[in-house]
Amino acid sequence: MPVEPDPTRRSHESWRAILDATFELLEEGGYESVTMGAIAARAGVGRQTLYRWWPSKAAVVFEVFLDKTNIGPFLAGGEDFPTQLRAFAHGFRTLYVEGPAGTRLRELTGAAQTDPDLARAMAEQWFEPRRAPVRQALQEAQKAGVVRIDIAPDTALDLVFAPMHYRLLVSGGPVDAEYVDAIVDLALAALAPGATPA
Structure with a gap:
């Protein structure tokens, strides 16, 4: 389930731009290539914005993961x-x-x-x-x-x-x-x- 932006502390447009930028960077170079600076540059926001909303690169990537992934729990009702x-x-x-x-x-x-x-x-x-x-x-x-x-x-x-x-x-x-x-x-x-x- 995606983590929705908190309207009291986040600009939805900036939040969306950050998640999309992070996803693009992950697709291009994998987790190790992603940095907070690269995310900020790609999204067109300041690094201070990132650190105000997320404590680490891993936290941003996890939110991207939740935003992009809707899989599970794989159970079918009525079966043994x-x-x-x-x-x-x-x-x-x-x-x-x-x-x-x-x-x-x-x-x-x-x-x-x-x-x-x-x-x-x-x-x-x-x-x-x-x-x-x-x-x-x-x-x-x-x-x-x-x-x-x-x-x-x-x-x-x-x-x-x-x-x-x-x-x-x-x-x-x-x-x-x-x-x-x-x-x-x-x-x-x-x-x-x-x-x-x-």
């Missing part, structure tokens, strides 16, 4: 939980692996490791809105007896998404459809009623 979880996991893979949105998201995730404000914004504005529906689906599956009830929902979700994040951000291993299916299969086996810790 295993089907929902698999659809969500494949949607996650598509976002991260295919197209520029995934590149931007990986760059922002890296920047968030040293930027607590960015990390909090990403958690609240991007990850949680997409994680919440699948968490709810899992909780409903627990109530229905389809998923074991002795595991916290977020821990259960991490069984699927932590391995994919590891490959994407650390090991560089492939995250293809076969890998996603294997991870989901393992997670569902571990979550099945009657499954017990090793």
